[in-house]
Amino acid sequence: MSILAAAAAATSFKAPSLDYHALAPEIILTATILLVLVADLFASEDQKWLVANLAGFGLLATMVPIVSLALSDGSHVRSMVGGSYVVDDFSLVLKGLFIVVGYVVCLMAHRYVEEGDYYEGEFYFLLLCSILGMVVMASSRDLIAIFVALETLSIPGYILAGWRKRDLKSNEASLKYYLLGVMASAVMLYGMSLIFGFTGSTLLTDIGAAINAPGPNGGHQAVVTMGILFIIVGFAFKVSAVPFHAWAPDTYEGAPTPVTAFLSVASKTGGFVALFELVYIGFFGRSDVWGPLFGVLAVLSMTVGNLIALRQTNIVRMLAYSSIAQAGFILVPFAVAGTSPSAAQSALTASIVYLLVYAAMNLGAFSVVIAVARKTRSGEISSYGGLFEYAPGLAVLMTIFMFSLAGIPPLAGAWAKIFVFRAVLDAGTGWAVALGVAAAVNSVIGLFYYSSVARQMWMTPVPDGDRTPVAVPAPLVAALGITVSVVLAIGVYPQAFARLGELASG
């Protein structure tokens, strides 16, 4: 009978209606992943460059449906599977970001992987898998979907971090990242189970409604508080917020540089996207819990990240701590989002604009690091001495990226910070303003170590006297070109990203 019952149940199962236009980016990406895998099987050693190009073109092709969806008429909101998978302006903007970041990382990795004699096909396969996870994350509106997306984007990351497998540091990077990542996942899952236990649903909108419900059975119960706390702590690991940042510097230093760029930009953005969804849709009613928590995380991340970055002599470690500090800036708007609806809007816009700008300038900085390391074979900041004399182009680019990270107008990074300040003052409470002042002071501290790179390049002599120019391969030039044009264009005309941020938060 049980078989019959199961069969009856099965016939009553109705396949969810799928909007294939809305799913086209994911479908194309999946097809590309399979193609890369197959092509890698049949390509001989000297044909591996095909795989890299395949991955790049696949990513570009994925942009087509994203753009067509964005330009299509109507309200742009396409909801599927009972509301747990949604394609709207928010998800389109972030999907676009993930795809472009993925493309730039492909460009950065091209020669690096080829010349380093690492596995090539698998590298791009894993990279694309991780990007797929991110693209799915941007549409997830359900605890389970978020968790699946998170694991899809994380697990390839663990493997990629150890790609230089004969290097002990790389092994350490991978293992540390893996162990702490898995622990974070466990903490987060526990939190999710608490939330599910309380609300009886995994759908974020249902959770939001249950948490907002008044009365003794409403959202103001300890179990909800605990659940939110656990989930946020889990993601704090992912975005490497202090005090959950310990893995980041070692992982960043040990991993191959393109992978470091990928982790510090794309993977971190993935974590933030999940936080947007959880906080602004699911837990918005409990700003008394997450508001102060984010405030503390933000101030700690900015301050600790900046102060430790001051002491770094290795450029990748310095960028690792800088990215911790930058994550702090992105967390600042979260802390004040609960004050009022207009503050929430400003806060979400600020965080998204910051993520977009951060992606461009950080990827640019890592591209220069890769280019310079081709000649100097070193990651020490002192090896940048006199760069302006023998590679003025790279030196100027690095200067632009560094001062953009520091937030000096008229470069894009300044606008990211201005939007954060704006969100803080839109909230307008005393705490918010204090947070703003903390952020302002931190941006000054940041300037010191960012400018120390510029100082090396412009004001000190070449350390070993070797003035042969740096040969920069074409894909890397393209990566540098894309990132620097974004940093400069947004610096002069911030409206472009501001509008994207506003659309996504609308």
Added chain:
Amino acid sequence: MLTVAVLLPIVGAVILAVIPKGREEVLKAWALLVTLATAAVGVYLLVAFDYAKSGQLQFTVNTEWIPVINSRYHIGIDGISLPLLILSMVITVLCVIYSWDHFPEPHNPKAFLILMLLLETGMNGTFAAEDLILFFVFFELVLLPMYFMIGVWGGPNRQYAAIKFFLYTLFGSALMILAFLALYFKGGETFDIPLLIAQGGTIGHSTQVLIFAGLFMGFAIKVPMFPFHTWLPDAHTEAPTVGSVILAAVLLKLGTYGFIRIAIPILPDAAMTWAPWIGLLAVIGIIYGALGCLAQKDMKRLIAFSSVAHMGFVMLGIATLTSFGINAAVFGMVAHGLITGMLFFIAGSVQERFNTREISRLGGLLLQAPRLGWVLGFCVFASLGLPGLAGFWGEFPAILASYQPAQGLQLWVFRTYMVVASIGTVFAAGYLLWMLQRVAFGTAKTEFEKSHIHDIHIPEYIAWTPLLLGIVALGIFPSLLFHVTDKAVTVVTSGVTQLASAR
């Protein structure tokens, strides 16, 4: 047309970046052409400016820029910004001419000239901006070029001086941008300066005082006022000659200009509360700067400290909140730009000839290079405020204005400041004449006795003549400038006078 004045230098800089590094003559000619063209636009503005309506903004452009945060590309000039804009244009041209044959080490004229053009866009833009965010962008735009100018082409201690300059000013402007955003949310969700002036008075008193504090930090560090001045002597001493000139002649004015353009008209109520304190810091600056000068061994450092004192007079004029005082302040800004710019030029030329700026090693300049010595003497007298030269009309009216500050400010406080400031002028005469005496009089020290000292070069003549003429012209006909600024200053102080009459 004003947009051209602001953006032409940066466009020129981009083109300059494309010209190959080896073609030095082309590079220099192009940079000179761009700055001259910008100055020609300045001449056009001078001619086309409607002096009968100098209190109103002219040549305005107001178009959409960042609608998301309601910030607009709004520029325009009135009687206060016009002279400063012209000053900035003229100084840049003269600096290009001056550095024609002697680019400081490590040479590289291409990068040096690009930085100079970037600086000019930043300076012109700040004087023209009528939107807070736009103002902020231009205000900050000058930081990077100046950082590199000091850090790459500066003296032995350049890296320290460069980063100190950068960190100080960035700290101020980080608080300033917070204050701007607070103005946005409290002042009717706009960054437009004229609109904010119309609405700023409605902000509650305690909020005004706080916002003013943020603005004060941004502008006072730039001026620099007394406790925040320590970056200035280092930056001036280490910067290359041209860097010092631009820094003294124009960059310091960005701070005082900010007070006059933004802080006082938008927040008159808070300005009343803060004025006595600003005045106090100003007179401390006057005395402290003067005492600092007496202790200096280095010519450039001495001039740098004298800047602190002179900017103290300017700030004292502003602190009176009267149209008389602010007129004096604007005059003082222009006069200080001409005179101190000249002094730094001379200090640079002295260093080039003697390879030192140490006052105790110099002497007998009048014998070895009589023309240079006389120009130095002339500028020293202009700087100490000799009547008939430009410096006088900046200092004297500022002192006079503090006899009768704006209604509502305490008389005895400002009259005390007046007395202290007058004592400051005596000190000024003291340290400047002492320097002149040690550098120019007597005979050369033994180490330079035999060396041949070249008198003024052709590029120096060309670069200096306009400044010297300006000093004399403004000294004899101060109304040339007062006439332009007066109406605009009345607009600035109208908020304060309204407050006073309401009481």
